[in-house]
Amino acid sequence: MRKTRLSLFYLAGYLLPAGLALLFVPQFALNLLFSNSNGAYGDVFPRLLGGVLLALGILIVQIIRHRVDALYTTTLIVRAVLLSVMFALYLYSRDPFFISLMVIVGFGVILTLASYLSDRKSKTG
Numbered sequence: 001m002r003k004t005r006l007s008l009f010y011l012a013g014y015l016l017p018a019g020l021a022l023l024f025v026p027q028f029a030l031n032l033l034f035s036n037s038n039g040a041y042g043d044v045f046p047r048l049l050g051g052v053l054l055a056l057g058i059l060i061v062q063i064i065r066h067r068v069d070a071l072y073t074t075t076l077i078v079r080a081v082l083l084s085v086m087f088a089l090y091l092y093s094r095d096p097f098f099i100s101l102m103v104i105v106g107f108g109v110i111l112t113l114a115s116y117l118s119d120r121k122s123k124t125g
Contacts, residue, residue, distance in 0.1 A: 001069045003115035008064050010108050011075065014055030022050025035097035072116060079109045 021029035026046035030037060063071050083105055090098035 001067075001072060001116070001119045004069075004072045004112060004119050005064060005067060007112040007115040008060055008072070008075065010077075010111055012057055012064060013061045014104055014108070015053050015060060019050045019054030019057055021053070022046045023054060026050065028095065033097050033100040036095055047069070059113070072112070076109060076112055079105055079112075083109065099112065116125070 001057060018029065030041065030046060060075070084101055086098045086102050087104070
């Protein structure tokens with residue numbers, strides 16, 4: 001599962017910086033992601049989201065570090081759920097912020113899924 005493990009570096013690579021940015025400079029982070037909220041999110045919830053992303057990033061780093069192969073597919077399932085929620089939130093708000101998130105997360109899902117399938121094929125072949 002070497003390729004799958006490597007694909008998770010992308011996941012950690014956006015979770016940790018995004019978490020820190022939302023925690024410490026939330027409006028700047030939202031602007032980078034094309035949010036048109038104009039402060040509608042306030043200051044507290046983006047910071048809470050930043051803390052959650054930072055915590056998830058730390059968990060992903062530990063999954064990578066300890067080579068917990070059993071959780072690789074779980075990262076795909078969790079991100080599929082998140083993509084569904086982001087899509088629903090986009091439909092509700094029409095905020096391009098959610099499209100930005102879907103592109104970032106979706107690319108990672110494609111990367112991890114392709115890596116996972118390649119690793120499985122190599123293992124069985």
